[in-house]
Amino acid sequence: MSRSPKDLEGAHRKLSRRALLLGGLQLGFVGGLAARMRYLQIDQADQFRLLAEENRINIRLLAPARGEIFDRNGRTLAHNSPSYRIILVPEDAGDVEQVIAKLSELIPLPPEDIERARTEISRNRPFLPITLADQLNWEDISKVAVNAPALPGITPEVGLTRIYPQLDDFAHVVGYVGPVSDYDLSKLEAPDPILRIPRFQIGKVGFEAKREDTLRGTAGAKRIEVNAGGRVMRELDRKEGKAGADMQLAVDADLQNYAQARLGGESAAVVVMDCENGDLRAIASAPSFDPNQFVRGISVADYRMLTEDPYRPLANKTVQGTYPPGSTFKMVASLAALEEGLIGPEDTVYCPGHLEVSGRKFHCWKRGGHGHVDLNTSLKQSCDVYYYDLAIKVGIDKISAMAKRLGLGIRHDLPMSAVASGLAPNREWKSRVKGQDWLVGDTVNASIGQGFMLASPLQLAVMTARLATGRDLSPRLIKSIDGVEQPSGAGEMLGLNENNLRMIRRGMYSVSNDRRGTGYRSRIIAEGMRMAGKSGTSQVRNITAAERAAGVISNKDLPWERRDHALYVCFAPFDDPKFAISVIVEHGGGGSKAAAPIARDVMLQALYNGTPPLEAYPKGDRSRIKAQQERLERERLKRAENPDSDRA
Numbered sequence: 001m002s003r004s005p006k007d008l009e010g011a012h013r014k015l016s017r018r019a020l021l022l023g024g025l026q027l028g029f030v031g032g033l034a035a036r037m038r039y040l041q042i043d044q045a046d047q048f049r050l051l052a053e054e055n056r057i058n059i060r061l062l063a064p065a066r067g068e069i070f071d072r073n074g075r076t077l078a079h080n081s082p083s084y085r086i087i088l089v090p091e092d093a094g095d096v097e098q099v100i101a102k103l104s105e106l107i108p109l110p111p112e113d114i115e116r117a118r119t120e121i122s123r124n125r126p127f128l129p130i131t132l133a134d135q136l137n138w139e140d141i142s143k144v145a146v147n148a149p150a151l152p153g154i155t156p157e158v159g160l161t162r163i164y165p166q167l168d169d170f171a172h173v174v175g176y177v178g179p180v181s182d183y184d185l186s187k188l189e190a191p192d193p194i195l196r197i198p199r200f201q202i203g204k205v206g207f208e209a210k211r212e213d214t215l216r217g218t219a220g221a222k223r224i225e226v227n228a229g230g231r232v233m234r235e236l237d238r239k240e241g242k243a244g245a246d247m248q249l250a251v252d253a254d255l256q257n258y259a260q261a262r263l264g265g266e267s268a269a270v271v272v273m274d275c276e277n278g279d280l281r282a283i284a285s286a287p288s289f290d291p292n293q294f295v296r297g298i299s300v301a302d303y304r305m306l307t308e309d310p311y312r313p314l315a316n317k318t319v320q321g322t323y324p325p326g327s328t329f330k331m332v333a334s335l336a337a338l339e340e341g342l343i344g345p346e347d348t349v350y351c352p353g354h355l356e357v358s359g360r361k362f363h364c365w366k367r368g369g370h371g372h373v374d375l376n377t378s379l380k381q382s383c384d385v386y387y388y389d390l391a392i393k394v395g396i397d398k399i400s401a402m403a404k405r406l407g408l409g410i411r412h413d414l415p416m417s418a419v420a421s422g423l424a425p426n427r428e429w430k431s432r433v434k435g436q437d438w439l440v441g442d443t444v445n446a447s448i449g450q451g452f453m454l455a456s457p458l459q460l461a462v463m464t465a466r467l468a469t470g471r472d473l474s475p476r477l478i479k480s481i482d483g484v485e486q487p488s489g490a491g492e493m494l495g496l497n498e499n500n501l502r503m504i505r506r507g508m509y510s511v512s513n514d515r516r517g518t519g520y521r522s523r524i525i526a527e528g529m530r531m532a533g534k535s536g537t538s539q540v541r542n543i544t545a546a547e548r549a550a551g552v553i554s555n556k557d558l559p560w561e562r563r564d565h566a567l568y569v570c571f572a573p574f575d576d577p578k579f580a581i582s583v584i585v586e587h588g589g590g591g592s593k594a595a596a597p598i599a600r601d602v603m604l605q606a607l608y609n610g611t612p613p614l615e616a617y618p619k620g621d622r623s624r625i626k627a628q629q630e631r632l633e634r635e636r637l638k639r640a641e642n643p644d645s646d647r648a
Helices: 005-043 045-056 096-106 111-123 138-146 167-174 182-186 206-210 212-216 253-263 292-296 300-308 326-339 375-380 384-394 396-405 427-434 440-447 457-469 498-513 545-549 596-608 619-641
Strands: 057-062 076-088 130-136 154-163 176-179 201-205 220-226 232-239 247-249 268-274 280-286 349-351 354-357 360-363 371-373 478-481 532-538 565-572 579-585
Touching: 076 096, 076 138, 076 167, 096 111, 096 130, 096 138, 111 130, 130 138, 138 154, 154 292, 167 206, 167 253, 167 280, 176 206, 176 292, 201 206, 201 212, 206 212, 253 268, 253 280, 253 596, 253 619, 268 457, 268 596, 280 596, 326 375, 326 384, 326 396, 326 440, 326 457, 326 498, 326 532, 326 565, 349 384, 354 384, 354 440, 360 384, 360 440, 375 384, 375 498, 384 396, 384 440, 396 427, 396 440, 457 498, 457 565, 457 579, 498 532, 498 565, 532 596, 565 596, 579 596
Parallel strands: none
Antiparallel strands: 057 220, 076 130, 076 154, 176 201, 220 232, 247 478, 268 280, 268 579, 349 371, 354 360, 532 565, 565 579
16 A cells, blocks of 8 residues: 555654664764773873783882890890792692602601692692792702702792790790781781781790881882783892891890709799899799790690690790799888888787687797797798788788889789789779678788789889889880880889888898898808898698698698799898899799799899809808809800701
8 A cells, every 4th residue: 555645754754853863872872982982091091001000010028137136235135047948839840749759858848848838839820939848957958959950840049037046045035936827917907918928927925026016127029020920020120128126135145044044943933133224134934945946837746745844834934923922022011011100120029820810810930939029020030920910000901002112013014925913902902803891811811922912023023123222113124226225214212211111121131141030041141242132932722631630731741733832032232232133933832942042143143243253152052052053054065065056
């Protein structure tokens, strides 16, 4: 059927409108496309050029040299040494297993290292290098270098690793470093990118950990050109990082070595504090361990041996261990009473061997009693009843306040791991922590450093130094950073009555120099070197009625772990204090027998800055001391002649 002219005209109009609409849309699309292309190619050219450059240029971080650590005399405590490692590029090796087998014939490769390398190979691209062996010695690396033609894909490299030349002397002070772990990263909100460098070492414990940011330094960087597959083509340039700051500690390596050796096979600690500026001249904990083992990678067997040792070699007893201070606390209680005007030097208390408080008998260590006792005699003979009576008069709150004033019950700010605050309890503390009222018996126990009272050897050294000087001395571990001297710990005067302090010091002098003093056997007789001290016994347990019936009446009848701790604190010279010392011998029994001789020997070593003359000792001790000095010197020379130098 033919269409009418009118219908044809309408159809043409519709077609023209559609063509116009379609053409407009096409034109708009082409125009938009052209505008977008112009925007991308001209306006955004610089940005895309940069992105292309980033795909071609990679930036890789360079580990900086870690700051080194020295003692007060410049002796090296921690330094960096070349560390040799073997790198494997699987793509270049071809048959990886065959290459590893050949390498195993030349140098020892632990099975766990081989398994770790296989895991990394399976996860990474074949052209990426894998660390096959680390911290090799020069002999091993030489064998690999000589046989390089037979080991395709194997490359020896050199880096830096941490070495601790003083071995176990400073393990608890300096600590050690180790590779960054996932756990380390999890503790940081925004980890430094440098920590992602494979096997990058950071401080794990001790000073190394506490001053990590200062010792680490700042990373450098190198720019490398890579192809489309990510393979390195060439190095364009590099910027070396900034090395970490060198640290000089206040400790004396020779004195520390002597203190560590003098502790011998005991589970013990000794702290030597300079009475002028608070410098920690020695801070030794025994037994110790070789931190180089942890840097190299300690074996499971060796680690188990350390953790299962009942003497706890991994624990830093100087700052981490807290113990009832025993009779070394009696100076605190008596000074609190003197400052309150509640006792005088001539006032006496009768000691029949016990004091009954609230229907309970509190015994003196001397069951027969000391008779009439004044302040000096109470310290000299360590009469407990005198302090029971004194404590009831003074009250726990004033005793606790004096303890904190002298450095007990507070955490001293030192860059060491697990520094404990100890405990100087009062009424508020027991109510808050225990939910109980403070009892008179608690005060009686606290007066002789028992009950809830706890102190670390560091705190006891601070207490002794403050008693000796009357100043607010603070312990200082860092002497200088990059040659810049750090603030002294000398402190201001405590504001205590000097006459009261003199009475306390005189009592401590009697302990060491009066024939009836508990520390008389460990006295110093050299003129101008006389020592003032105080022994203490920290009770670990009460002997039960059943044990008494079985004949167990003293420490020697008990297993080692149930014996009392032995303590001793002292300062010298008496007229012009130079050093304050605290000693703890875990489960050593009486402080005068176990701890006092150690304190005396270490004090003389500090005063003479080396081996003291035998004339400084009582005549009866000289043959024993001479043999002891010769033994310690032989041990020192033996270690010096056979250093574990191959630590890389």
